[in-house]
Amino acid sequence: MSSFMHLVRPNVLAPAVSSQNTGPISVKIHSSALLTMLEIVSKQVLNNKRVLGSLLGYRNEDGLLIEIRDAFMVPINENGDSITIDEPIHKSIYQLYKKSHPKEMVLGWFGSSNKIDDNTSLIHDFYSKGVDRAYPHPAIYLNIEYLNEQGQIISPKIMTYIGANIGQRSGTTNVSIGWKTTTINNSYIFTPVPNEIINNTISEKIAFNKFTKQNITNNTSVSSEVSNLSHLEEQLNNLQENIKIMIKFIESTNEQDRSKDENIDLIRQLSNSILNKPQLLTNPENLTKLFNDHNQDVIMIEYLTKAIKDQIELSSRLTAAAEAGKDTRQM
């Protein structure tokens, strides 16, 4: 986890950035987008060539909150200090993506490298200008670092940057970007901005938790099965586990620890949640009756549903038997 202190806000020159917006920028990365990027970057591990792609998602009105929701790869051709980005592909994939995600836009780009070099600026410049790119908003650069200084593979570190233009516009070179040779500014200063990995829906959370758990318990496993697992059973187990931990903690604390503020707080919270009982609990007889009635209802529903299931099966078998009988009768 990296922590950030925004003493100086990156000074970004982009038409949509108003000078009043001085709040810090925060980036939210959907876990699905992150895993997509990691998969794309995996290609780089094999042939050690730069791989990059476009970031897609939302940006709120003042441009301070950025949500990266998806990403796709864009082919490039890197040759020394020149780099060609396949703009037509970026454009057509983005246009197609836009059809099914009309509210999303290009936010910037992602890549994987362990240093920021001239080409980083070139690519950033490409994403900062022109239609179907981040313009008129400042582009985001997301870097996935998976190699340490010794060139060993480490667990990927995700950093997000916002690039600020520095120096004169005359920093021009004849580098082709896209298909055209344009005037480009390759002097950017990259300021890290904080990011956070999120799962938007509970379904994603359930799946993501499963991935991580599977990963911890069985580190060599590549596969895991999500379907057909009673989630309730698992949650009950989790709950039991939590209670066990709690009891163990309470039992293990000694006299001195008991008077610690945080532990007293914990006791207070626990006793509050036990004492805070609904009105119904004051009348146990009534409650028991309601409770039993409810159970009877559920059993009734279950019983009737089973009856329907049987009827369907019976109907299917009877029809088959009746129709099979017809042929012989005719003969």
Added chain:
Amino acid sequence: MTIDTINISSSVLLSLLRHTSEHYPQLYSGALVGFEDESLIDITNVFPFPYPDQYEGGSFKSRSGSQYQKDLLENYKKLGYGIEFQGWFQSTISGNFITQQLIEALAQQQLINSNIFILIHDMSSLNQEVNLKAIRLSQGFMKTYQDGKWKSKDLENNKISYINIFSELNLVISNQKLVDLYLSSINKPIQENFENLNLLSNQNSTFQLLDSLNSQIDSFNYDQNNFNYYQRQYQKENSKIQQWKQQRKLENLERQKKGEKELDTEEWKQIFKLPSEPSRLNNLLCSQSIDIFADDIIKQCDEELKKSLIIERKLQA
């Protein structure tokens, strides 16, 4: 031989879940692309269709849907992925996904490539659990489909009943090594949601399921009425034929006595016509749908009873 293991990458799974869950209660579908290995199908990308579905399977045969699918696939091929269309996903509620349109579209694709499949995201317990299954139409069903008659005899010959319309495939989630590395570096699991430990957490969805079950039973009965009508007609005609045969027999006995030539006993075939059996396809689909609804309702009731028992024990303690 068909390939019965589907390998789906974790990013595809998350993207798919996000798309379907975010748009709930709207239904969505899309294309799953990837490549075929010797023993498994690898799904590397997912493309949701631009518009929600009015009913399950609605986008599969629409012109805009298939054009979109084609365009995206062409563009992704340019990225150097050797990917092909492998199947679809469809979000649904319990047994609702069994529609004529979905079956028809799937059957046509399976005729072209027998490995095509469909991934069903059942959202009936949305926010409580993730319910996914990969299925394709069974071989027996495909044979009957190609004959196209759907008579009881055809079903019998191909050993098809509503239970085995589909064959279920193994669904495996796999990660790239880099993803594994990343996942194992997260030491803080996301806060669990204990919502489904609430006694009544299934209440709304059980309601909804019962409702849908009712309307499926209505369509089942509609079809069954037609079938019953056919059976009655058949019986009526059949008894007429038997009568006729009886009469002719007597007539022939008469003639025999008189030494006259016997009349043809097979002549009834020109006089009477037995009604032919209507297609059993609708009945199959409705039955399967009802069966799935019933299973899901029973499952939810079971869960609720399980929770009830726990509470009951606490009440008595």
